[in-house]
Amino acid sequence: MIYLNRLVNMGKYAINRRKTFLIYIICIFFISFNLLGIANATSDTKMVGWRSSEYGYQQEAEPSYWINTANEMSSKFPNSEPTGIWVLGVDFNDGTCGLSFPHPEQYTNIVFSSEDKNEKYLQAFGDAGVNVWLQVEPANANVDQLIDLVLDQYKHHPSVIGFGIDIEWLESIEYPEGRSVTNEEAKRWIDKVKSYNLDYKLFLKHWDVDKMPTEHYEDIVFISDSLDFLNLDALIDDFANYWATSFPNSKVGFQIGYNLDANNDYKTDRDWWSLMDDPAKEIGTAIIDNVSNLEGIYWVDFSITEVFPPSNGTNEKVIIFRDDDAQAWWSVDRTFKNITNVLIQNNISQTIGVIPNTTEGYWIGDDVNFKNYLNSIKQYDTVELALHGYEHTLNEFENITKNEAEERLEKGIAIFHSELEMTPTTFIPPYGTFNEATLEATKNKGFTKFSSIIGIDNYSWKESYPGLLHVPSTVDFYDWEQNRQRTYDEIITDSRSSLDNYDICVVLMHHWQFSDNDGTINQTKYNLLLDVIDWMHEKENEGVKMMTIKQYNGWKLPPNITSFAPPSLVNDTVCNWRAFNVTVNQMVNVSWYLNGSFQFTNESVREAKCTLQVMVAGEHNVTANASNSNGTDTQTWAWYVTEAVANPDLIITDTWLCWPDNCTICYNVTNTGDGTAPACHNTTLYVDGVAVAYDHVPVDLAPGESYIGCFDDYTWTYTPPSDNITVCADNNETVDELDEDNNCLTNIWMCGDVNGDGKVTMSDVRKVFNRYLDPNYPLDLPWAADVNCDGKVTMSDVRKVFNRYLDPGYDLNCCCKVL
DSSP: OBHHHHHHHHGGGHHHHHHTHHHHHHHHHHHHHHTOSOOOOSOOOEEEEEEEOTTTTTTTSOHHHHHHHHHHHHHTSTTEEEEEEEEEEEEOSSSOEEESSOOSSOBTTEEEOSSOSSHHHHHHHHHHTOEEEEEEOOBTSOHHHHHHHHHHHHTTOTTEEEEEEEGGGBTTTTSTTOOOOOHHHHHHHHHHHHHHOTTOEEEEEESOGGGSOSSOOTTEEEEEOOBOOSSHHHHHHHIIIIIIHHSTTSOEEEEEOOOSOTTSSSOOHHHHHTTSSSHHHHHHHHHHHHOTTEEEEEEETTSHHHHSOOOOOSSOOEEEEEEEEEOTTSSIIIIIHHHHHHHHHTTOOEEEEEOSBOTTOOBGGGSHHHHHHHHHHTTSTTEEEEEOOSSOOTTTTTSOOHHHHHHHHHHHHHHIIIIISOOOOEEOOGGGOOOHHHHHHHHHTTOOEEOOBTTSSSOTTSEEETTEEEOOBOEESEETTTTEEOOHHHHHHHHHHHHHHHSEEEEEEEGGGGBOTTSSBOHHHHHHHHHHHHHHHHHHHTTOEEOOTTTOOOTTOOOOEEEEESOSEEEEETTOOEEEEEEEEEEEEEEEEETTEEEEEEEEEEEEEEEEOOSSOEEEEEEEEEEETTEEEEEEEEEEEEOOOOOOOEEEEEEEEOTTTOSOEEEEEEEOSSSOBOSOEEEEEEETTEEEEEEEEOSOBOTTOEEEEEOTTOOOOOOTTOEEEEEESSTTOOSOOSOTTOOEEEEEEOTTOTTOSSSOOHHHHHHHHHHHHOTTOOOSSGGGGOTTSSSSOOHHHHHHHHHHHHOTTSOOOOOOOOO
16 A cells, blocks of 8 residues: 555566557557546546545444545535445455354355444445445455355445455455456456446455556446555646556546555655645545546545544533453453443443453463353443453553554454454553553554553543544542452542543443452442442433443543644744644634734634734734633743844755756855845855865845856766755855755755656656657756766657656666766
8 A cells, every 4th residue: 555665566567568668658658648538437426435444433433423424525526425435344364354244154264243333334324325335355255255245235225336345455365465356357246246236336446556457347446545645746646647547448536544654654644634724625626636537535544533523422421331351261250251241231331351362371262261252242332342451461561662562462453353353442551551652553553542541641531643542441449559449439439520520430440359269259349339330320310321432432522732833932023924833633613812812713623823923023922722612722822023134045946957068066046035145155065965066156145136156166977876966055154144044955866857856757757758759848857867878868768767667676877978
């Protein structure tokens, strides 16, 4: 799913492709340059909505969330229909595909869940008029069988419009990025899908075109889930000029909204789309404007709550039971079952912290009785099975690196998959201790809830990472300091206080604490639990809601300003415009004040901006109030403003090579300040960080004036794979400037990269071809097109740049020589 990986992978096929270069390049040029033959569409209606998976936010949200989100997404684009991709078959990373519904028969490499997790959603989608694709990650399962199983189960729903296959997971054990689809398979699959309904379509999804069949049969939609883009332009270049043009007579679709790179190591796409006022609309509009054979746009569930936050609900108060330390061979029959069953019988929701691998080395499955019992109770809506550490050693996740935490989480999840056929979404760190690396690892591994102990950190009731909500325990049955069972009055007093202060009470208990030394139930302690349950029923009659941690989405949590800019102490000059920004963790109205005087309000936003200026020197203050029905958070800046002083400000606006006349580097220095820059200051040229030449600026530069100079005493020679070209104005700091930190301009010069974006893409190939056709066609870096060093751009240069696009390892070595 990585955009850069896709470019690297394409190099594997470069040798075979070059055999057909002359034919292929002509096709590519005429299709790419003229954007011809892109779609034989019979309708311009777009399918717009979301992609939802069980390991994302799927089962945590009610159908209403997905319906509302699909409608909200669709409302942003005229002539679109609310649509979702519903992932109901997941690759368990062991060659099996797990389908989230039961089935009486067994199939090779296919496992089924004990309950139908899709029926209520698909029924609601049909009632609400939301279209839905049913998608699987096939692993080593037989795809034809998957089609039959899924469509036999759900073909009666009017919401279903077709079947989808994520090719990344096709035979993924042997092929880590998925096996390529043959033409025969694609034809057979679409015929099978349409045998259930002639209106059904099939989609095939990947980021690499070479994984797709070469024959593009009617009613197959090709969806790209490429990510790791540097910006929106890079996304559009890949979507429009690579993916869409590869299927000129078919419909295409795109998944957007990724917030992590494919290795979950660092954020990429989110770095730029999170700065947009309306990311879904801005990205979607750009795709629609540039892709004429578009079928659909789907925001992914990994970040969907950031862009389409769930409603905070009403003023309901919540009680959650959390029972830790469920593990193999430890009082399963004598205590654990009794405590768990009494909660189930009383319809009290409970989140059970399950230890997958005890310190003695016992897996869940080593105790068949324990395993079978967990599988029998996981079907209840009132029961959630959460991951409670891996081995539950003392402070297991406190002093740990991110990679170590991820490894332990992966092992725990794998045991849940193999023994319980489910993916946990809540993580409970043993002993309530953890560090920042644990939080990041937990988010990276797909968890949406984190539950420690209130008061031991500052993350309670907050999203420590976007999409990871920390729901701590607030009340404990046990007094750990005095090593005793707490009394009924103590427990109820703390529970009432928790409901009053947080609108939620998370009651922590350990079932083994209700037993005697021999492991049997202690009747006195058991009666205490029954008394607390009775009190909870009284609260339920008063309107308090019982739920699991997984079901909790944060009633009445006050908004929190998670970041702001600039820093709270601001220094400025009179009449200068200054932008103030805040980012909030939930949807709010942000009201702005200058010296206590109301300015305006940004309504229903998570990011807000206010640009102000003052005409009088002195101390001022700016305040942002972020508020909604849950509360208010405030950010105030101290703004110190002084009288403006006229000063120059020298910047380098452009650098270029005097090719093909000579090999001299020239530059433009411009005074963007409001004072005159006196003559006699130096401009310096750095190549790969080394100062190689200087040039003297002999004239005064008034505000707005520029000077063009060249480093005549230096002849530049290109050194593969690229050169860092930096030019700095006033390098000796002889001019007193408004800004002393903006004097330098850096560019990466790379052979073949004629548009200066730091990589060789199809855009560069097209531009070099245009320069070959028209010697006056402008290029940002014309020397970079002359890859055979003959002082001109020929078809030989075009072919070499195209080869580099196909294979990043293909050598190019531009040179500059006077002819």
